[in-house]
Amino acid sequence: MPSAGFWAKTRTGVGWAYCATLVGLFGLAGTSLFVGVQDLSLRTAFTDPEAFQLLLVSRLPRTLAALLTGASMAVSGVIMQLLVRNRFVEPGTTGTNESAMLGLLAVTLLAPSLPIFAKMLVAALAALVGTFGFMRLARHLPPQQPLLLPLVGLIYAGVLYALATFLAYQTDLIQYIGIWLAGEFSGVIAGRYELLWLAGAVSLVAYIAADQFTLVGLGRGLSLSLGLRYGQVVALGVATVSMVAALVIVTVGTLPFVGLVVPNVVARMMGDNLRQSLPVVAGLGAGLVLACDLLGRVLRAPYEIPAGTIFGVLGAVLFLSLLLGRRPNG
Amino acid sequence: MIQIKSLSHTITDTPILQDINLELPQGQITALIGPNGAGKSTLLNAIGRQIEVAHGTVTLDGSDITQIAPRDLARQMAVVAQHLAVGSRIRVADLVGFGRWPHSQGRTTPTDQTIIEQAIEEFDLIALRHRFLDELSGGQRQRAFIAMAYAQDTCWLLLDEPLNNLDLKHARTLMAQLRRMVEHAGKSVVIVLHDLNYTLSWADHVVAMCDGKVVFTGPAAQVATAQSLTDLYETPIQISTVEGQVFARYHR
Numbered sequence: 189m190p191s192a193g194f195w196a197k198t199r200t201g202v203g204w205a206y207c208a209t210l211v212g213l214f215g216l217a218g219t220s221l222f223v224g225v226q227d228l229s230l231r232t233a234f235t236d237p238e239a240f241q242l243l244l245v246s247r248l249p250r251t252l253a254a255l256l257t258g259a260s261m262a263v264s265g266v267i268m269q270l271l272v273r274n275r276f277v278e279p280g281t282t283g284t285n286e287s288a289m290l291g292l293l294a295v296t297l298l299a300p301s302l303p304i305f306a307k308m309l310v311a312a313l314a315a316l317v318g319t320f321g322f323m324r325l326a327r328h329l330p331p332q333q334p335l336l337l338p339l340v341g342l343i344y345a346g347v348l349y350a351l352a353t354f355l356a357y358q359t360d361l362i363q364y365i366g367i368w369l370a371g372e373f374s375g376v377i378a379g380r381y382e383l384l385w386l387a388g389a390v391s392l393v394a395y396i397a398a399d400q401f402t403l404v405g406l407g408r409g410l411s412l413s414l415g416l417r418y419g420q421v422v423a424l425g426v427a428t429v430s431m432v433a434a435l436v437i438v439t440v441g442t443l444p445f446v447g448l449v450v451p452n453v454v455a456r457m458m459g460d461n462l463r464q465s466l467p468v469v470a471g472l473g474a475g476l477v478l479a480c481d482l483l484g485r486v487l488r489a490p491y492e493i494p495a496g497t498i499f500g501v502l503g504a505v506l507f508l509s510l511l512l513g514r515r516p517n518g
Numbered sequence: 519m520i521q522i523k524s525l526s527h528t529i530t531d532t533p534i535l536q537d538i539n540l541e542l543p544q545g546q547i548t549a550l551i552g553p554n555g556a557g558k559s560t561l562l563n564a565i566g567r568q569i570e571v572a573h574g575t576v577t578l579d580g581s582d583i584t585q586i587a588p589r590d591l592a593r594q595m596a597v598v599a600q601h602l603a604v605g606s607r608i609r610v611a612d613l614v615g616f617g618r619w620p621h622s623q624g625r626t627t628p629t630d631q632t633i634i635e636q637a638i639e640e641f642d643l644i645a646l647r648h649r650f651l652d653e654l655s656g657g658q659r660q661r662a663f664i665a666m667a668y669a670q671d672t673c674w675l676l677l678d679e680p681l682n683n684l685d686l687k688h689a690r691t692l693m694a695q696l697r698r699m700v701e702h703a704g705k706s707v708v709i710v711l712h713d714l715n716y717t718l719s720w721a722d723h724v725v726a727m728c729d730g731k732v733v734f735t736g737p738a739a740q741v742a743t744a745q746s747l748t749d750l751y752e753t754p755i756q757i758s759t760v761e762g763q764v765f766a767r768y769h770r
Contacts, residue, residue: 270606273605402616406616409563414617415588415589416588461608461612
């Protein structure tokens with residue numbers, strides 16, 4: 189039977205991708221635990237109580253924060269790309285991050301005493317509105333010009349960013365903008381990153397709806413023809429993307445290119461069937477962000493370079509190579 | 519049976535469909551014909567609930583299609599659109615597999631698997647099954663989408679100009695497949711066709727449209743005459759019978 193061969197073949201391919209992702213992640217996470225200003229080795233970690241404390245309070249949270257941030261940002265990137273059916277967007281170029289920032293600024297000004305969770309919710313709500321605004325704009329653009337959408341998105345995000353900067357400048361909050369935009373993990377200790385678990389959970393929910401997102405990526409007409417409740421899936425997607433953006437911004441700050449580059453690399457290798465590729469998207473996002481954070485710790489030790497800065501450089505190179513290596517019809 | 523009652527639709531103030539009243543017979547191939555911009559695709563999309571119509575109703579076996587749950591409708595009616603621009607990288611086999619979505623919502627059963635395999639074989643896609651859609655030619659992609667609709671295994675199959683990108687062999691094969699589905703599996707097919715010869719040799723029923731209105735409709739053998747077609751397309755068309763086959767001559 190031909191089907192047996194087919195399933196065996198693709199399953200092994202996917203299996204290898206999963207294995208490679210897992211091995212890479214464990215290697216990186218292991219390394220991350222033992223790299224830093226304070227000396228910490230496998231032996232001292234379990235004999236010296238102070239070293240063990242360092243592991244629990246700083247190294248482990250920092251490693252987990254980088255992994256969760258990378259995974260959830262990559263997942264929300266691929267969802268955004270499928271929602272607007274365009275490979276060249278990510279939440280950083282659709283106004284999602286900027287409107288989350290605006291929301292966060294507003295709540296910081298109007299109700300500074302609110303707990304961080306409530307502030308995050310306001311930011312998520314603002315991100316939701318901003319993202320729907322972008323999607324309304326996107327509907328009016330000709331689909332046969334795929335590069336127009338990211339350009340419009342950049343302008344839209346730029347306008348929102350300018351608004352946020354103006355507001356922050358007027359109210360002496362400008363340093364916050366810098367913190368929210370330059371994702372870095374040096375400040376992460378136990379008790380200050382746990383919101384990111386929620387971002388991870390939101391990404392997991394997205395995995396349950398993986399088939400639905402794949403269908404949305406195939407277009408509205410086809411989704412409707414297959415009986416999908418298109419509007420609901422789009423709303424779920426926008427909600428996911430907005431939540432992740434808000435959660436990442438209030439905890440560690442957003443990183444450029446993660447949501448753009450990672451989905452593109454994975455789609456090139458495994459295609460867009462999210463049921464298969466989403467674990468690899470999440471794994472690669474997590475791994476790359478952690479690798480950048482690691483690099484940031486070693487390059488100028490004992491000083492640190494923000495992971496966002498390193499990813500900015502790496503991501504730009506990767507993105508350019510993807511863009512130039514693109515087939516004319518792709 | 520599909521019944522259309524006083525259906526009207528406008529796109530930015532331009533009337534596309536004007537007061538359409540129509541019955542589409544079950545168990546037949548119905549061809550929608552007419553010049554460009556006649557409203558054939560819009561009518562097909564209205565029947566397939568791809569667009570929200572401004573006015574009028576479409577009923578399937580007596581129930582209004584807007585009242586049927588999307589998933590139930592998708593098990594009774596499959597639509598293959600005309601413009602299949604695809605940005606996603608999906609493998610052919612995965613796309614065909616999505617035809618089973620309305621039935622199993624992603625949890626593919628062995629029955630689903632058998633039907634998917636059958637669809638892949640039926641539409642000559644075995645060699646292409648691992649390929650990504652964006653690596654295929656227009657005609658190959660079209661076949662993949664039709665195979666998906668076939669795997670959906672619905673009573674009604676709506677196709678918008680499916681012959682557009684197909685070569686002679688695959689165009690003829692497709693029409694023969696549709697004929698077989700109608701005769702042996704009791705399916706009903708509604709198809710937008712531009713080639714009059716395909717219409718005359720394969721369709722049972724014809725709906726001729728012009729300027730958003732139905733000009734004539736009825737059994738193909740009765741209503742598709744040289745005079746009616748000449749008027750419809752505003753082009754001299756002659757009909758002749760050669761060795762029992764009806765031909766339209768219009769190309770010179």
